[in-house]
Amino acid sequence: MNPLLELLEVSRRFGSRTVVDAVSLELNPGRIACLLGPSGCGKSTLLRMIAGLDHPDEGEIRIGGQLVASAKGALPPEARGVGLVFQDNALFPHLNVEDNVGFGLTGLSRADRRRQVLSLLDQFHITQLASEWPHSLSGGEQQRVAIARALARAPSILLLDEPFSGLDGVLKETVRNALLEDLRRIGATVLVVTHDPEEAMAIADDLFLMSEGRILQTGGPEVLYRRPVSLVAARLLGEMVVIPGQAVAGHVRTAVGDLSAPGVSDGPVRVGIRPESLQPAAEGADVRVLATRFAGDGHRLILDLGGVEATVRWRAAPPAHGQTVTLKLDSASAVVFSDAGDTNLSERARAG
Amino acid sequence: MIGVLAACAAAVVLLPLSGVLAAAFGEGAARIPLSDVLRYAATTAILALGVGAFTAVAGAVAAWLVVMHRFPGRSVFSWALALPLAMPAFAVAYGYADLLDVAGPLRSAIRDLTGQDLPFEIRSPGGAVFVLSAAFYPYVFLAMRAAFLNLPGSALDAARMLGLGSAAAFFKVALPLTRPALGAGVALAVMETLADYGAVYFLSVQTLTTGVVRAWSVYGSTVSAARFALPLLAAAAVLLWIERAGRRGRIHETGKTRWRSPEPVPLDRGPGLAAAAFCLFLLCAGLLVPAGWLLAHLGAQSPDWSRLAIAARNSLGLAIAGALVTVGLATLLALGSERRPRLVRLASLGYATPGAVMAIGLLAPAGVIWSLFPGSGTALALVLLILAYAARLMASALEPIDAGLTRIRPSLPQAARTLGRSEVASALSIRLPLAGGSLLTAGLIVLVDILKELPATLILRPFNFDTLAVIANNYALDERLGQAGAPSLMILFLSLPAVIWLTGRIASAAPPAGRERLS
Numbered sequence: 126m127n128p129l130l131e132l133l134e135v136s137r138r139f140g141s142r143t144v145v146d147a148v149s150l151e152l153n154p155g156r157i158a159c160l161l162g163p164s165g166c167g168k169s170t171l172l173r174m175i176a177g178l179d180h181p182d183e184g185e186i187r188i189g190g191q192l193v194a195s196a197k198g199a200l201p202p203e204a205r206g207v208g209l210v211f212q213d214n215a216l217f218p219h220l221n222v223e224d225n226v227g228f229g230l231t232g233l234s235r236a237d238r239r240r241q242v243l244s245l246l247d248q249f250h251i252t253q254l255a256s257e258w259p260h261s262l263s264g265g266e267q268q269r270v271a272i273a274r275a276l277a278r279a280p281s282i283l284l285l286d287e288p289f290s291g292l293d294g295v296l297k298e299t300v301r302n303a304l305l306e307d308l309r310r311i312g313a314t315v316l317v318v319t320h321d322p323e324e325a326m327a328i329a330d331d332l333f334l335m336s337e338g339r340i341l342q343t344g345g346p347e348v349l350y351r352r353p354v355s356l357v358a359a360r361l362l363g364e365m366v367v368i369p370g371q372a373v374a375g376h377v378r379t380a381v382g383d384l385s386a387p388g389v390s391d392g393p394v395r396v397g398i399r400p401e402s403l404q405p406a407a408e409g410a411d412v413r414v415l416a417t418r419f420a421g422d423g424h425r426l427i428l429d430l431g432g433v434e435a436t437v438r439w440r441a442a443p444p445a446h447g448q449t450v451t452l453k454l455d456s457a458s459a460v461v462f463s464d465a466g467d468t469n470l471s472e473r474a475r476a477g
Numbered sequence: 478m479i480g481v482l483a484a485c486a487a488a489v490v491l492l493p494l495s496g497v498l499a500a501a502f503g504e505g506a507a508r509i510p511l512s513d514v515l516r517y518a519a520t521t522a523i524l525a526l527g528v529g530a531f532t533a534v535a536g537a538v539a540a541w542l543v544v545m546h547r548f549p550g551r552s553v554f555s556w557a558l559a560l561p562l563a564m565p566a567f568a569v570a571y572g573y574a575d576l577l578d579v580a581g582p583l584r585s586a587i588r589d590l591t592g593q594d595l596p597f598e599i600r601s602p603g604g605a606v607f608v609l610s611a612a613f614y615p616y617v618f619l620a621m622r623a624a625f626l627n628l629p630g631s632a633l634d635a636a637r638m639l640g641l642g643s644a645a646a647f648f649k650v651a652l653p654l655t656r657p658a659l660g661a662g663v664a665l666a667v668m669e670t671l672a673d674y675g676a677v678y679f680l681s682v683q684t685l686t687t688g689v690v691r692a693w694s695v696y697g698s699t700v701s702a703a704r705f706a707l708p709l710l711a712a713a714a715v716l717l718w719i720e721r722a723g724r725r726g727r728i729h730e731t732g733k734t735r736w737r738s739p740e741p742v743p744l745d746r747g748p749g750l751a752a753a754a755f756c757l758f759l760l761c762a763g764l765l766v767p768a769g770w771l772l773a774h775l776g777a778q779s780p781d782w783s784r785l786a787i788a789a790r791n792s793l794g795l796a797i798a799g800a801l802v803t804v805g806l807a808t809l810l811a812l813g814s815e816r817r818p819r820l821v822r823l824a825s826l827g828y829a830t831p832g833a834v835m836a837i838g839l840l841a842p843a844g845v846i847w848s849l850f851p852g853s854g855t856a857l858a859l860v861l862l863i864l865a866y867a868a869r870l871m872a873s874a875l876e877p878i879d880a881g882l883t884r885i886r887p888s889l890p891q892a893a894r895t896l897g898r899s900e901v902a903s904a905l906s907i908r909l910p911l912a913g914g915s916l917l918t919a920g921l922i923v924l925v926d927i928l929k930e931l932p933a934t935l936i937l938r939p940f941n942f943d944t945l946a947v948i949a950n951n952y953a954l955d956e957r958l959g960q961a962g963a964p965s966l967m968i969l970f971l972s973l974p975a976v977i978w979l980t981g982r983i984a985s986a987a988p989p990a991g992r993e994r995l996s
């Protein structure tokens with residue numbers, strides 16, 4: 126299958142600062158992909174370059190095989206057939222919902238236009254909002270209108286910039302799930318930019334991890350969560366406790382027990398553990414509790430792991446501080462990194 | 478595309494400015510000695526300093542009183558104090574010149590009563606400072622009222638919690654925070670002072686602007702007129718820089734903190750009445766006394782109604798055409814400002830440039846066209862006049878339009894682009910409709926200014942084409958003040974509705990509210 130969207134070594138500089146640094150990625154039709162990174166990592170700039178609102182200094186962008194941007198020149202946004210949903214939804218305040226959604230439908234008779242708008246509104250279950258004004262809509266409704274508007278021109282790709290950041294808590298998840306269901310049903314190809322790892326893992330078929338202008342890792346959410354290429358990549362997807370270890374003859378020794386690490390050469394390493402992988406056990410390593418905090422769904426224990434303070438989630442009854450608890454390390458879920466944290470040694474060992 | 482159009486709009490301003498420069502350094506008899514130019518410049522400087530100082534104090538204090546305090550009449554004063562903007566400065570001068578004339582009723586009465594004459598001569602630089610301050614303080618008042626309304630209420634609350642009284646809070650918190658607005662407001666008042674012709678000429682005060690008009694009308698020398706204009710251009714550039722610096726400060730002020738306007742403090746009876754008296758004095762000085770005096774003397778001679786009707790039609794026609802052209806050009810400039818910010822800065826020089834100077838600058842290119850199309854007299858003169866208005870008022874239209882456009886979130890026109898509209902189409906379908914109110918504001922500002930405009934009209938108008946301002950000026954110069962009153966008051970009543978609408982508009986233009994309306 127040919128990728129629908131292809132970026133080849135795309136770079137963008139503002140003055141002396143390289144905001145997007147030689148990014149390459151591919152997106153296949155019908156997939157929902159997430160570009161995940163902290164704010165300021167260049168992900169929004171990347172999205173704007175795909176949409177045509179910004180232009181790369183180097184590299185090429187192809188959509189459906191057609192070159193749309195390179196250092197030599199770029200197609201204007203209106204000629205790209207890409208839909209973009211802005212972070213603030215960017216609904217036109219002087220047009221009602223129907224006219225907002227129909228804005229991009231030019232060259233149609235009034236009746237055809239209306240028919241198409243109503244069918245779009247119907248797909249997103251907002252037909253009743255047709256004559257409403259943007260300011261009277263809730264955040265979730267505004268977003269549906271913005272997405273319906275972006276899809277009206279049947280774009281080959283739908284780009285969403287931090288689509289759920291304006292919604293809070295419970296609403297966010299409901300809106301997100303419903304929207305994702307609708308987008309999958311119509312088979313849209315979607316690229317979502319977000320800084321929220323939970324959101325990215327919940328919605329993405331493909332995940333692109335981005336940091337400081339570069340793509341760190343690409344793959345399915347689960348693979349990326351369990352086998353991060355580096356500590357930075359690991360931390361983009363969630364908390365990770367890092368403790369020092371010593372590799373000796375295919376094993377790594379840590380304050381919470383030994384791990385088997387075949388193929389890792391001897392010397393100091395760092396072991397990354399997801400907090401949920403440290404659980405109380407009948408036998409294992411004894412560690413001292415420095416403090417406990419109540420956190421609603423359980424407790425957070427601050428533990429002394431061989432001189433490193435680490436916070437773990439604790440579902441059992443909390444121990445008092447100063448006490449010791451016995452922990453068992455799930456060695457399958459621990460990741461051995463090089464001492465600098467920039468390479469996943471267990472991954473390399475497995476691959477090699 | 479938009480960049481090119483914006484460049485054309487900027488050319489309208491830059492053409493007369495370069496015309497002045499070319500004329501000043503051109504060949505031609507400069508029959509006016511340098512000492513005269515220097516004397517005129519010195520008088521102009523005195524007027525500028527005097528009006529600057531008086532309007533700064535009067536405007537800032539009045540704004541502080543109406544925004545921060547409750548006292549009798551506050552709700553009326555908060556908009557009425559801006560009304561003198563509808564009164565042409567020359568009309569203020571006519572009123573006071575007659576009222577305070579040595580042979581006038583007021584001075585005669587005082588002489589009879591006390592046996593002494595008032596130690597004050599209205600036809601003097603001092604008198605001109607008084608008249609122009611009374612006419613132009615609203616520029617400072619409006620700038621400062623907006624600035625005080627936009628002060629973070631929390632800063633003033635904090636000052637109060639720290640034990641500062643009203644006066645101390647004014648000097649230690651409010652004034653430092655609004656100094657850029659004060660600079661901008663005073664700069665506007667001084668620009669108008671530099672540009673004024675009708676009032677100072679009537680008061681027999683010789684300034685550079687009267688020099689420009691006289692050099693042209695009496696000696697017929699464009700070169701001499703342009704040389705009088707050069708120091709004015711330099712002063713204009715300085716004032717513009719001050720005004721721009723003020724605007725930079727304003728952007729800084731309106732941070733991201735939640736905006737809440739300061740809560741006014743009630744004044745006790747004594748101070749409250751004093752505050753009301755101060756505001757009433759300003760309103761009387763700028764509007765009620767001169768307009769009342771002119772109105773009272775209307776009956777003395779029956780005005781030539783048919784001539785006035787034609788002049789009113791001419792004035793309104795010019796003002797409307799001028800407003801449309803100016804707003805159109807300023808809109809192009811504002812839309813192109815992202816691409817070419819330097820153009821906009823250059824075009825703003827036009828506002829600081831007196832109308833007489835603009836007119837002189839247009840005479841040279843006009844001469845070329847006249848010689849090419851000899852029959853085009855009246856039509857060409859009108860076109861040039863409208864261009865002169867546009868050049869002079871471009872910046873004052875540009876400011877509200879630019880503010881209206883920047884209030885639009887950048888994602889809106891971008892969304893239009895991703896929905897298939899070109900840059901021009903997205904400007905037409907999104908940016909202009911959303912900035913519609915600002916376009917109206919800009920149009921009314923220009924309209925009022927053109928109704929009051931005198932020197933450029935005097936220089937460029939076609940033969941026998943009178944506006945209300947021109948008729949008023951002619952009567953006044955013939956010492957027929959009773960008859961000068963009618964056209965002056967007609968200007969006032971034509972401008973008044975626009976000024977009232979504008980005042981309300983500026984009051985409600987608190988930045989975050991505007992933003993929320995759009996979201």
